[in-house]
Amino acid sequence: MQLNVENKIAVVTGGTRGLGLYCAEALVENGIKTIVITSRKAKACEEAKKHLEDLAKRNGKSAEVIAIPADLAVEEQAVNFHKEVAKRVDKIDIFIANAGATWGAGLEEHSVSAIKKVINLNFVAVYHTIQLFTPLLEKAATVEDPSRIIIMSSIISIINNDIVGTYGYLGSKAAVSHLGRNLAVQFAPRHINVNSILPGFFPTKMANGLIEVAGKDLTETNPRGRLGEAEDLKAVVLFLCSKQANYINGVDLPVDGGARLNNPAAHF
């Protein structure tokens, strides 16, 4: 079976580094026609664009890569980002709501403003961008090959082993997963599938602080004995975006090596 995303158009938020960049790489390596990436920093956008264009060339592909900087937590910037995308493409097959942030502190020190900031990006901006991009997703949607929304949730949305006080983060991830399941039902008649990916720990700028402190325990308690790697996520993204996965809708897919079944908190 040959999985691909040939002739498709995708948007990946937070596509300049970490898991978002892995998503973009998976799409570019497997035939995407046009990919739009975004993050706050213009320089990071340009560097990721160049990286993805080089990757396409190395793989004998001719992906068009568009990079548009935007802070999606700022309502007007999200609206403007959508406007800029709509000027360049007339439909979208794949929308990956990946941009996210975290904050960890003990309950007594954990400010309400920190909670609001995390929820604003990880939940409100995910809702807002999905709302903005749904009309473009509908334009690409067909019965045989629905458009896809992928929400980058987290394994913390279904387990209870928060070891560093990520109160806003864990709430935001449970919220986006629940939003995803509900949208999966509501959007199915409009031929848009909605699925959430629940990564375990992957070394990225966001996760490296925690991995430095608890990496040994996270690895030792993981049934697969290691953290997540780029290829683990890329395979899942390609599958969920492929025509072959057109009947997969409303899932929360853990990509954690089974870590959720062996709570590391018990070992601290």
Ligand SMILES: NC(=O)c1ccc[n+]([C@@H]2O[C@H](COP(=O)([O-])OP(=O)(O)OC[C@H]3O[C@@H](n4cnc5c(N)ncnc54)[C@H](OP(=O)(O)O)[C@@H]3O)[C@@H](O)[C@H]2O)c1
């Ligand atoms: N790494 C893990 O172990 C892990 C596990 C479970 C879930 N996740 C989820 O995976 C997603 C990606 O995380 P990551 O680990 O790859 O983090 P990361 O390395 O920090 O990357 C985050 C990306 O989002 C962008 N971003 C941050 N704030 C933004 C904003 N306000 N508007 C637009 N873009 C913004 C960043 O670029 P700029 O700084 O330029 O804006 C960057 O491209 C997040 O939703 C995270 O919760 C990660």
